[in-house]
Each structure stands twice: as C-alpha cells, then as structure tokens.
Amino acid sequence: MPEKHDASLIRRVLDGEATAEERRALDAATETDAALRDRIASEERLRERVHAIMGSAAAPASLHDAIRAGSAPAANESLSFSAAQEEQRQRQALRQGGPRLNLLALAASIAIILGAVGIGIFGTPLFTGSSDVVTPIADIKSYIANEHVRCASDGDVLKQKAKYRDPVVVERELTLLLGEPVRVIDLSSAGFRFIGGGPCHVPPAGSPSGHLLYQAGNGRMASVFVEPYQDGVAIQPGRVVTDVKVGLSGASAIWTDESLIYMVVVCNSTDLDAVTRLTQNAVFNR
C-alpha cells in the first residue's frame, strides 16, 4: 500500500476491482491508519448517497403503457402494406401514450440523405452504362439537381416532407396535391419502414411534388420522390434510368408511368435494386 493512500486504489478495492494483493494491503493499512478508515467510510457513504440520489427516478406509468401498446408485433412483416400500416399504428400509439417523436431528428435524417445526394450530383457523372437510355441526360441531371439542392438547403421544405405520418393521410393528401393517384409503397421486404410523407413543391417553383420517406436499420434511408409526368420531361415510360452515382454511397433511379415521375433515392447503393423493384412492382401492379 502506498504511504500516501492512493484514492484510485482505495476506490478499486471498494469496487471489487482490485487484485487480492491490493485488497490485503489496504486491509492491513486500515488497522493502523485512522485517516484511511475515515476516507474509506467517506467513499462508501458517497456511493450510498449517489445511489439514493440518482436511483430514485422511475419511468412514468404512461411510458410502460406506451411501450406495451406499441410492442405488439405485426403478424408478418412481409405482408405488403398492412404491415406498414400496423407499424405506423404502433408508432402512433406510442406517441399518443407517451412523449412526442422528435421531428427534428427526422428532418435531420432527411437532410443527411438529400445532402449526400446533392453533393454527388455535382461531383460525379450522373449516368453510367444504359446505352439505350433515350432521355437527354442533361435534362435529367438538371432536374435532379434542382430538386435536391432545393430540398437539402431549405429546412422548411425538409419538414414538409414528413408532414404526414399516417400512410392513409399521405396517400390522400398527395393524391389531392398531384392530381394523380399516389400510393404509399410497402418496402418492408427490403427492410424499410415508412416514416412519413408530404408535399415538396419543387421543381420548378409552383409545380407540385411529394416525397415518401422510409427508414431501415443503421440509419439507412430511402426516399421516393413523385411528381406529375410532364411532356417536357423526356423520360421513356417504364424504363428505369438507374446506376446513377450520387455521392460515395448513395444511388438513384428514375422512371415514369406517364402519370407520375418516380425517383428513388437511397443512402446505400446496395438498397437501390430492391427498393426500385418493389416500387415498380407496386406502380405497375406486378
């Protein structure tokens, strides 16, 4: 035992984290050192008081209820839209039973994905491969760039994207806004859950558009942008323009069914195929 009683050693001994030899040395020292005994007693009382002060908080009963209400599993998460609706219902139950979901966190997540895309648009070539793409690349490049620069830089726009959480409400509002039927697509089999949607209004200014937003594990996000098909946008109907390099890890695909233009954006390029396939299957009722 050091002559000057080492506080870190005393604490390790009291915490049961010291070696047997260290414990024996401290025990021996306490027999002849009254100050050390006081010090040890003080340390023990400190822990006791820390326990009393910090350990008194308990979770409110409403939190217990909210978690129980929200924990009922969906029967089968691969069940198309009903699973997404069920999850949404659970989350609503949580929010109603307990504190609010943090909208800022959601907006920030959206900013991450859209911001990453925006950077990629200006930093890398837009299209690779797909020699039979008939769309003028410059037009689509301009189209995507306008959309994402605006989205990523405007906080109010970001919040609008997740204005609605209930899939039924999202479908209703976007259908009204765009004048074409909009469906919230079930991406659960690709690991994504629907987290909200809403109007986007770009591009260009005044032209209605909307977003459907999804989130998977590890913060991966997917966004499905929709806006009415316009004659001036020469995207070949049904053909997916993909392999769009956006940023280091993001990717995008775009196509139209001649009523709406769809653009899928994912943070992780490995998600692109699955998200695009599911979205196209839903759009074309495959």
Place this chain on the structure above:
Amino acid sequence: MDRAQFEQLALEHIDAVYRMAMQLARHPDEAGDLVQETYLKALKAADGFEEKGAGIRAWLFKILHNVFYSRTRRQKRGPMSVEGFHEGDDSAIPPDEPEPAWDLASLDWEHVDERLKKAIEELRPEYRTVLLLWGVEGMKYREIADVQEIPIGTVMSRLHRARGLLMSQLSELAEETGLNRS
C-alpha cells in the same frame, strides 16, 4: 425465450433504462422518446438476443446509448456534441487529489444530499452516466466499458474524476460547516 417472455424481462428494467435516458437527455419528454425507441429496437431485435454476458439490462443500455448518440449526431444538439464527449478525455487516471485534512465521515450526510445532487447535475454527461452505471446499477468497470463502447481505462478515469469532484464538493461543505480539523 419467446417474445412475451422477452418483453416481460425487458420491461423489468424500464426504470433503469429511463434513469439512464434522463441522464443523457436531461428532459423527461426526450428521455421518454429515447426509452420508447430503445424498446422498439430491442423488441424488434429480440430474436437475435442471446441471454449471456452482462444480460438484457446491459444490452438495453447499449441500445439506448446508440440511439442517443445517433440522435445527437443527427441533431447536432443536446447536452454536448458527440465530439465534445471525448474532448480532453484520456484513459489515464489523473493525479490523486490531495489527502483531505478534514473528516468527511463526520459530515451530517443526511443534510448533504442537496449539495451532492447539485454537484452531480454539474458533472459532465459522460461522468454522470458512468457514475449512474456504477453507483446505481452496480455494474463492473468491464460492463460499463461494454455498454458505452469505451476502453475500460476511460471508465476508470471518468469514474475516478467524478468521485473526486463530488468529494471536493463535500470537502467544501465540510469547511463551510466547520468540520475542518485544522
């Protein structure tokens, strides 16, 4: 373990998870949000949980920490930035505080709780969370390191500093109340 059993077992620790969430978020609503998200993630991942090691409580704490840090990174706000959490931190035990010249053991401990509570509130968040896991949850240094995903030396230094700061507050109180021996 089936889902119902897992849920029951997980909910037994909700008070502990909430306490930790309060230390991280510093606001009941945000703490509640953190706890809800933690349990949603835990229940979704229940199939992958293996009841071994430090057990379900440590696992819940770990999820909670990940949820909190993910939010902090995204929101760029909160009690302290993630980067700030590690600022000036090292795993070395700091030099020992001077030998006290007063008798802490003779303090009227029943009346020092308010002072102690204030001192705990003023601790850096990373000190408070380690203090909680040690003082309330009774976790070992290794378990705390695992939950917080930091080296065990960092756990020891944070805990040592936190206790040292609290003891300093008590020594000041002892002096104020005339318990100083010298």
